[in-house]
Amino acid sequence: MKRILLLGAGRSASSLIKYLFDNATAEEWYITIGDITVTHLRPLIEPISFAEVINFDVHNEEQRTAEVAKADLVISLLPAVFHIEVAKECLRQEKNLITASYVSPAFLELHQEAQEKNLTILMESGLDPGIDHMSAMAVIRRIQEDGGKLTSFKSFTGGLVAPESDNNPWHYKFTWNPRNVVLAGQGTAKYIKNGEYKYIPYHKLFKRVDSFYVDDYGHFEGYANRDSLSYREPYGLLDIPTMLRGTLRRPGYCEAWDVFVQLGLTDDSYSLDNSDTMTYRSFLEAFLPPPADARESMSERIGNYLNLPPYGEVVQKLEWLGLFDETPVELAGATPAQVLEKILKERWTLAPGDKDMIVMQHLFEFELDGEKREITSSLVATGDDEVQTAMAKTVGLPVGILAKLMLQGRITHRGVVIPIHPELYEPVLEELKGFGIDFVEKERVLVN
Numbered sequence: 001m002k003r004i005l006l007l008g009a010g011r012s013a014s015s016l017i018k019y020l021f022d023n024a025t026a027e028e029w030y031i032t033i034g035d036i037t038v039t040h041l042r043p044l045i046e047p048i049s050f051a052e053v054i055n056f057d058v059h060n061e062e063q064r065t066a067e068v069a070k071a072d073l074v075i076s077l078l079p080a081v082f083h084i085e086v087a088k089e090c091l092r093q094e095k096n097l098i099t100a101s102y103v104s105p106a107f108l109e110l111h112q113e114a115q116e117k118n119l120t121i122l123m124e125s126g127l128d129p130g131i132d133h134m135s136a137m138a139v140i141r142r143i144q145e146d147g148g149k150l151t152s153f154k155s156f157t158g159g160l161v162a163p164e165s166d167n168n169p170w171h172y173k174f175t176w177n178p179r180n181v182v183l184a185g186q187g188t189a190k191y192i193k194n195g196e197y198k199y200i201p202y203h204k205l206f207k208r209v210d211s212f213y214v215d216d217y218g219h220f221e222g223y224a225n226r227d228s229l230s231y232r233e234p235y236g237l238l239d240i241p242t243m244l245r246g247t248l249r250r251p252g253y254c255e256a257w258d259v260f261v262q263l264g265l266t267d268d269s270y271s272l273d274n275s276d277t278m279t280y281r282s283f284l285e286a287f288l289p290p291p292a293d294a295r296e297s298m299s300e301r302i303g304n305y306l307n308l309p310p311y312g313e314v315v316q317k318l319e320w321l322g323l324f325d326e327t328p329v330e331l332a333g334a335t336p337a338q339v340l341e342k343i344l345k346e347r348w349t350l351a352p353g354d355k356d357m358i359v360m361q362h363l364f365e366f367e368l369d370g371e372k373r374e375i376t377s378s379l380v381a382t383g384d385d386e387v388q389t390a391m392a393k394t395v396g397l398p399v400g401i402l403a404k405l406m407l408q409g410r411i412t413h414r415g416v417v418i419p420i421h422p423e424l425y426e427p428v429l430e431e432l433k434g435f436g437i438d439f440v441e442k443e444r445v446l447v448n
Contacts, residue, residue, distance in 0.1 A: 001029070002027070002029050002030070002072045003031075003071050004020065004029055004030070004031045004071065004072070004073050004074075004403065004407075005067055005068065005071035005073070005074045005075070006033045006034070006075045006077065007035065007056060007058065007074065007075065007078050007086060008035055008078040009035040009037075009038055009040075009041055009053075009077075010035070010077065011177075011391075012077060012100070012126070012176060012392050013396060014387050014388055014389070014392045015388060015389075015392040015395075015396035015397055016075070016077065016392070016396030016397070016399050017044075018388075019396060019400035020051075020400055020403070021050075023404060024050045024051070025050065027404060027408075029050065029407070030050050030051070031050060031051040031052075032051070032052050032053075032067065033045075033052070034054045034055070034056025035055075035056055035078075036056065037055070038053040038054065038055060038056075041053045058086065059085070065089065068086075068093050069093055071095055072095070072096075072407065073096050073403060073406060073407055074086060074090050074096070074097045075097075075099070075403055076097065076098070076099045077099070077100060077395075077396075079177075080101040080102070080104075083099050083101055083107075084106050084107065087110055087121055090119070090121070091110060091121075094117050094119060096119055096121070096122070097119075097120075097122070098122045098123075098125055098403055098406065099121075099122075099123050100123075100124070100125050100129075100399055101123060101124070101126075101129075103123050103124060103416060107121065107123065107416050108416060110416060111416040112415070114414060114415045114416060115414045115415040118414055119414060120406065120411055120414055120415070121416045122406070122411070122419070123417070123418055124418040124419065125399050125418075125419055126394070126395035126396070126399055127159075127360075127391065127394040127395045127398075128157040129418070130399075130419065131360065131379070131394055131398055131432070132155055132157055133231075133425070134398070134424070135360070135362065135377060135425075135429065136153070136235065136362050136377075137235065137420045137421075137422075137425055138425060138426070138429060139362065139364055139377055139441075140153070140235060140236070140237070140364070143364065143366050143375070144236075148367060148368040148373070149366055150237055150240050150364065150366045151240065151241055151242065151365050151367060151372075152240070152242035152363070152365035152366075153237060153240060153244075153362070153364055153365075154210075154243075154244045154245075154246075154363040155245045155246070155361070155362045155363075156212060156245070156246045156247065156248045156360070156361050157246075157247065157248060157358070157359070158220065158222075158249055158359050158360075159357075159358055159391050160175070160250065160359060161350075161354070161355075161356055162355035162356060162357040162382050163217070163357070164355060165350070165354040165355045168347065169313070169316060169320050170250075170252075170253060170256065170317055170321075170348070171249075171250035171252070171253065172249065172250065172253055173348045173354065173356065174345065174348045174349055174350065175383075175389055175390070175391040176391050178345050179337075181344075182266055182268075182337050182340055182344070183266065183268060183337060184247065185206070185226070185247075186202050186266070186268075187226045188202065188226070189223075189225060189226055190228060190229050191224055191228035191243060191244040192229060192241065192244075193242050194241050197229075200224055203262065205223055205261070206223055206254040206257050206258035206261060207254075207258060208223065208224070209221040209222060209223050210222045210223075210246070212248065214359060214361060214378050214380060215378070215440070216380075217359065217380055219250075220248045220249065220250060220251070220359060220361075221248070221250070221251050221252075221253070222246040222247060222248045222249070223246055223247055223254055224246045225246050228243050228244050228246075229243070231243070234420050248359050248360075252313060252314075252317075255314055256314045256317040259302070259308075259314060260340060263284075263287040263288070264336060265284075265287060265337070265340045266336065266337050266340060267336045268336070268338070269335070270335060271333045271335055272286075272336065272339065275332060275334040275338075275339055276330065276332040276333075276334075277329075278328075278329040278339070279325070279326040279327055279328055279329060280322055280323050280324070280325050280326070280329065280343055281298070281324055281325060281326050281327075283336075283343075284298070284318075284324070285298075287336075288301055288302065289305060292304070298319075298324045299315045299319065302318065303315060321343060321344065321347050322343065322346065322347065329342065350389070351386065352385075352386060353386065354385070354386045355382055355384070355385065355386075355389075355390075356383045356386075356390050357380065357381070357383070358379065358380070358382075358393075358394050360378070360379040360439075361376065361377070361378045362375075362377040363375075363376055364376075365446065372445070372446040373443060373445055374443065374444055374446050375441055375442070375443045376441065376443075377440070377441045378439060378441075378442075379438070379440075381393060381394055381437050393435060393437065394437060397431075397435055398419075398428050398432065401427065401428045402419065402424065402428060405427060410423065410427075411423065411424065
């Protein structure tokens with residue numbers, strides 16, 4: 001019997017847990033799920049003989065050592081900052097590891113040791129990063145094998161609310177870690193366009209958006225991710241003139257979010273001295289200049305300060321969030337970003353029965369047989385409810401499939417690896433089709 005240690009049982013883990021349970025008997029797995037809080041899982045585990053849950057503290061060295069020692073494979077869905085501790089423990093005990101998070105410089109330092117120990121640390125194995133790599137590489141490889149030359153690759157992904165549950169003016173609800181949404185885009189976005197390097201600083205990021213259309217689902221807008229350049233080498237596209245990766249939202253979202261950026265409400269670098277006595281209105285007030293006229297409404301002050309129509313859609317979005325209300329913040333020593341997160345969670349949390357939606361679109365331009373061509377590859381996945389979300393499916397299912405492949409001995413790449421190799425992405429993409437996670441492609445000739 002093979003033993004799997006799954007660390008992290010948050011909102012993205014539900015579909016992974018179900019997948020592991022569904023395959024446990026046939027694959028002869030025993031599954032241990034550990035997190036700081038596992039109360040919500042105990043009713044699920046109680047009737048099952050092949051699984052257990054434990055309260056797990058990643059910082060408890062003795063417990064971490066003991067639990068990793070029992071495992072044949074470790075999967076970490078903990079917050080990304082904790083993966084490195086788990087990875088170092090896995091290296092010490094010569095255990096393979098799978099995570100859904102980005103490869104960081106700290107992980108790259110583990111690459112050689114993992115190779116020397118014949119181990120695989122498989123990362124970027126969820127949605128974005130993860131399915132985006134796999135689906136993009138499948139098309140890139142096919143174009144290249146047909147003799148085509150890639151001239152442009154753009155890829156955008158968004159975790160959104162499904163149309164039937166879209167009942168707010170932002171057309172958005174949280175489907176993953178709210179803190180990550182609040183801090184998204186901070187830093188400078190880097191990409192290449194027509195052979196020229198482009199840089200977008202954070203304070204301009206949400207003003208520079210591209211427009212997209214997905215059949216049956218309408219219009220979207222996308223803003224650039226922090227670093228699109230680092231994937232040229234792993235994708236084998238070092239000489240590509242245009243490469244851009246980004247995040248999708250519904251039209252109008254970015255213009256409204258930019259208000260938070262311009263006011264400084266997403267700043268997480270310092271604590272507010274009086275956050276415990278603030279209201280939502282006084283929090284907003286703290287970032288606005290004094291009124292020129294005492295009779296000015298809050299809408300007029302924001303409009304005048306940021307050059308927006310005072311009663312236009314953007315300001316209406318802010319008012320809908322409750323930012324003009326005297327609701328107590330009730331957070332001591334909070335950063336502006338933490339206060340904003342609290343405010344947003346009250347309005348953007350999925351309600352019972354709500355469904356989310358994942359939208360991913362790749363755009364490939366290439367030259368083949370003297371023609372300029374374009375392939376558009378689009379994915380739309382919808383959740384079942386507020387627990388079995390599309391986000392949980394698209395993060396958890398590829399991780400689960402890769403775990404199965406690894407325990408079957410079908411993954412031969414060693415070191416710190418991302419799923420850009422056919423032996424990894426081909427079986428994952430094929431199995432995902434059975435869960436309704438499939439891409440629709442359209443190809444056309446571009447007119448010069």
